[in-house]
Amino acid sequence: MALIAFEKVDLSLGGRSILTDIDVSIQKGEFLSVVGPSGCGKTSLLNLAAGLLMPSAGRVTYAGKEVTGPRQDIAIVFQDYGKALLPWRTASGNIALALEAMNYPKDLRETRIAELLDLIGLSEHAEKFPNQLSGGMQQRLQIARCLAQDPAVLLMDEPFGALDAMTRQTLQDEVLAIAARTGATVLFITHDLEEAIYLGDRVIAMRPNPGRFEVSFKIDLPRPRDQLTTRERPEFLKLRRELFDVIKEVEH
Numbered sequence: 001m002a003l004i005a006f007e008k009v010d011l012s013l014g015g016r017s018i019l020t021d022i023d024v025s026i027q028k029g030e031f032l033s034v035v036g037p038s039g040c041g042k043t044s045l046l047n048l049a050a051g052l053l054m055p056s057a058g059r060v061t062y063a064g065k066e067v068t069g070p071r072q073d074i075a076i077v078f079q080d081y082g083k084a085l086l087p088w089r090t091a092s093g094n095i096a097l098a099l100e101a102m103n104y105p106k107d108l109r110e111t112r113i114a115e116l117l118d119l120i121g122l123s124e125h126a127e128k129f130p131n132q133l134s135g136g137m138q139q140r141l142q143i144a145r146c147l148a149q150d151p152a153v154l155l156m157d158e159p160f161g162a163l164d165a166m167t168r169q170t171l172q173d174e175v176l177a178i179a180a181r182t183g184a185t186v187l188f189i190t191h192d193l194e195e196a197i198y199l200g201d202r203v204i205a206m207r208p209n210p211g212r213f214e215v216s217f218k219i220d221l222p223r224p225r226d227q228l229t230t231r232e233r234p235e236f237l238k239l240r241r242e243l244f245d246v247i248k249e250v251e252h
């Protein structure tokens with residue numbers, strides 16, 4: 001069953017066509033990666049799924065119903081964790097914020113915060129403020145805060161773009177583990193073609209001006225994925241090459 005569907009969606013902003021003819025169904029539990037050149041409308045696509053933007057034509061549905069605004073069961077992870085976290089609240093305090101927003105029972109909050117900190121490996125850092133945490137830890141914290149909502153969908157907008165390569169790989173594996181464990185549906189936007197393939201069940205490449213879908217690749221690489229062996233597989237290398245050729249072509 002399609003959890004999120006875009007049906008012939010067009011988006012114009014300020015009189016300019018940003019996205020056109022977007023048609024896609026994202027299945028429950030699917031991990032969909034979207035790649036494309038800068039400015040092709042990836043963030044706009046995610047904002048439509050989040051109910052933060054409304055289509056100019058066509059419709060976006062969630063579980064068969066038209067999306068009319070943000071929902072508690074759809075969480076967004078932004079690239080800029082520095083802006084997403086409250087600097088005057090500790091790691092625990094930042095997670096508490098999400099629980100407060102959803103009126104999570106007061107007497108259960110402490111246990112839930114401890115669970116989430118444990119899940120993302122920050123138990124030792126519960127009382128630290130964001131600026132006392134590394135970039136990777138801050139991004140983990142943002143993810144934990146999203147997970148506090150117990151979302152059915154995670155929308156991730158280049159979440160690891162600002163992190164170093166090693167941290168990035170660790171967090172990729174954590175997100176895969178979280179998705180497998182929670183059954184969450186993930187829409188993942190990235191500039192990194194290898195990251196898109198490594199994570200996804202499917203990768204869609206976009207073409208700019210106006211933004212539209214160019215091609216979709218089904219990724220049949222076995223799970224669980226492994227940073228070394230998965231990336232060494234001939235199918236991985238073949239997909240990487242094909243995707244690279246598509247992006248090179250649409251950028252010109």
Ligand SMILES: Nc1ncnc2c1ncn2[C@@H]1O[C@H](COP(=O)(O)OP(=O)(O)OP(=O)(O)O)[C@@H](O)[C@H]1O
Pocket residue numbers: 013014016018036037038039040041042043044045
């Ligand atoms: N509110 C707005 N009004 C007018 N144009 C906008 C608005 N928001 C975004 N745009 C334009 O829409 C286009 C797509 O932007 P979007 O941020 O969705 O692209 P993107 O693919 O995510 O880019 P990047 O990879 O650089 O983050 C850009 O040309 C941008 O300038």
